[in-house]
Structures are given as structure tokens and as C-alpha cells.
Amino acid sequence: MGFYDLTANTIHGAPFNFSELKSKVVLVVNVASKCGATPQYAGLEQLYEKYNSGGLVVLGFPCNQFGSQEPGNEDEIEQFCRLNYNVNFPLFSKIDVNGENTHPVYKYLKANNPNDNGDIKWNFEKFLVDRNGNIIARKYTQNKPDELESSIVELLSPTSS
Template sequence: MPGFHDLKLHALDGAPLPLERFKGEVVLVVNVASKCGLTPQYAALENLHQRYQAQGFSVLGVPCNQFGGQEPGSAQDIQSFCSVNYAVTFPLAAKVEVNGASRAPLYALLAGDDAAFAGDITWNFEKFLIGRDGQVLARFSPRTEPDAPEVTQAIDAALAG
């Protein structure tokens, strides 16, 4: 199975989004949705991105419409929503499936049978912390706020390591 940095996504605008661009960085990968009760987490995700970006950290938002149809819009709709409502500056991938037969390779790596933190994604805003070397370091539930102590401590440790 390819590693994190070997995978390629597409950005919301359709441009290639190779994950090798994150080599040497710590990344928080989050499946996001615009019409979810947890959508306000975008604000904390953007704050994390701004707080740690200079230290080699990035949030990577991955829209998904598999949970209650809560990301129904087009790529342009998603980009506009994130910019207007949350001033998002972190990278956003094109919409993918995170569970099931059409699960994106990224989510096969993060949550597939052979993953360090195996098991289907339970809802929008599930978070995976990726180390500078591309290893998956931690998994946080959708209801765990992005700025919760367990998340920021894991980010601090990954950046220090």
C-alpha cells in the first residue's frame, strides 16, 4: 500500500493535490462538511492552521457527502462557503468517499483494514494526525474539538519530534 506522501488528490478547483507537498510537515486530515452540526469546527481548524503553520503544520480538509448528505454542493459551493463563513486558508481537496467500496485511497490508508487506526469513519470531522514522515500518529473522533488539549498536545509533540 502506498504511503501518505505517495498519494494524490485533487484540490477543490480540480488542480492536482499531491500529498508529497506535505513531506516534512505535520498534517491534520479532516473529512469536512458544510451542513453539519459540527461545521463550526472549521473556525477552530483555521485557527490551528494559522497558529502552527510557521512551524510546518497544515490542516487538510477533505469534503465528503457520505454522512446525512451534509456536503451536497459543488466544489465551487464548498469553496465559497468555506471562504465566506470561515475564511479558510488551509488546502481543501475535492469531495471523496471515506467509507465503503468507493473509499478513496487516502482513507484506505487512514482507516482501512491494515491501518494503524482501522475502522470506518463514523461521521463528519473525524481527524487524523500525520507526522512529518507520513506516519499516522493519532485519530480523533468527530466530536473532539480541533483545539481540544489532546489534539494540540499531539500536534505539539509531532512538531517537536
């Protein structure tokens, strides 16, 4: 199984096939609305707005496993993101990123990351995936979204394969 074989439900419950992401640069993030890192939504949205037309897709996966910092339902999460951070990047149904109910997307990301395949440590961990579905980087909560900008630009360049 590869990155493009994965599926997840959008925040509206519709199935989404990762095969739609072929040839895109993807940033996958576990998000939460009541976290000290929640303002990272703004940075994620800025990257998405700036580079989406060039092939960047940001995927937000709400998760309530860290300090119960994502207590709302999908409608509440979406409303919070849109009203407070004008989020337009795709959001998905709330999932688990660790434990026995780990969502298959996160099982894959953790198992196939060459640098660190351990459990997700907190909200707003970021996985950067190249146009071929390879995990290029894993960044942690303390790494702000803009710290990935140069890597994103490099992956989006026509000479990057």
C-alpha cells in the first residue's frame, strides 16, 4: 500500500481518495482548536493560499487525543476554522493518530517516515509529502508552518521530481 492508496472522510463525511493527490505536494497536519499551537492554522492557510495554484495541498486532520483540545464535532470544528482562521484547505473528520484506533493515514505516515516513525507527540505535527507520495519531512508542534516554506518551494519547482 502506498500514499495514493489511502482514503479518509472529509469533514462532511464524504470519502476522499488520496489518488486525487497524485503529482501534488502534500502537507498533512493533525490539528486542534483549543491548543496553544492553534494559531498555526493561520500559517498553514498562508502556505495553502500562496502555493495551492502551484500544486500544494494542506490536509487538516482534527484529533482530540492530546489534552482533549479538539472537543467539538465536525460542524463546530469547521465553523471555528473558517471564522477564526479563514481556513480553505481541506479538513477531515476527527480521527485518532495514536493507539489501537489510529487512522490508516497516520499508520501509514508513521510507518513510512524515514526519519522518525514514532507516535505523534502533540497537535500540529506536520508531514511533508513530495509529488511521488514519498514522505520528505516530519516536523513537530514547535516547528511553525513557515519553516517548511523553502522545502515546499523546492518540491514544487519543475526540476524536482
